[in-house]
Amino acid sequence: MNSFFTIFTATPPYVWGLFIYLVFMGVKALRPRTIFVPQMYVMPLVMFALKSYLLAGAPREVFLAFVVSLIVAMCAGFASTLRMRATFYKDNLFVKLNGGVETLVVSLLFFATRYVFGYLRATDPALAPLLVILDASTSGAFCGLMLGRALGITYRLFS
Numbered sequence: 001m002n003s004f005f006t007i008f009t010a011t012p013p014y015v016w017g018l019f020i021y022l023v024f025m026g027v028k029a030l031r032p033r034t035i036f037v038p039q040m041y042v043m044p045l046v047m048f049a050l051k052s053y054l055l056a057g058a059p060r061e062v063f064l065a066f067v068v069s070l071i072v073a074m075c076a077g078f079a080s081t082l083r084m085r086a087t088f089y090k091d092n093l094f095v096k097l098n099g100g101v102e103t104l105v106v107s108l109l110f111f112a113t114r115y116v117f118g119y120l121r122a123t124d125p126a127l128a129p130l131l132v133i134l135d136a137s138t139s140g141a142f143c144g145l146m147l148g149r150a151l152g153i154t155y156r157l158f159s
Helices: 002-009 013-028 037-054 060-082 102-123 125-158
Strands: 033-036 086-089 094-097
Touching: 013 102, 033 037, 037 125, 060 125, 086 125, 102 125
Parallel strands: none
Antiparallel strands: 033 094, 086 094
16 A cells, blocks of 8 residues: 555656646547647647657667557547548538547546556566557557547548
8 A cells, every 4th residue: 555655646746737637638528529620630740749759769669669559540540530420610620529538538548558657667677678669559559549530530521
């Protein structure tokens, strides 16, 4: 029990701020909302740019894991929008999305994997080589899901 308490008290405050933000955005996405379509590209492109910069000097296998998971998840994110019920406003690039738990679940999974990888990296340095590849793969997957979803909604907006 004491180590469990230590894990949470040793976590930097900005991590809890990020957690609260992700929960807030996920709960907000439970209700129908209208979104400016170009705004959907901001987070995945920032994540992609940041991770690409961090992986610039990484071994080829790590970068390959990121790219493969990015492409696979992009296809899944795109496919998920093809049957999505939404109202599209072509004239001003807005889309009205029905509420759903997807954003909340994906956000919490992203936070949990990042948190667990950070904890394991700090407590068991022997796992570092494996964690680098898993971290790159999950980052690519989360980025790809968001980017694929944005691309799918853009495709539906203009088709």
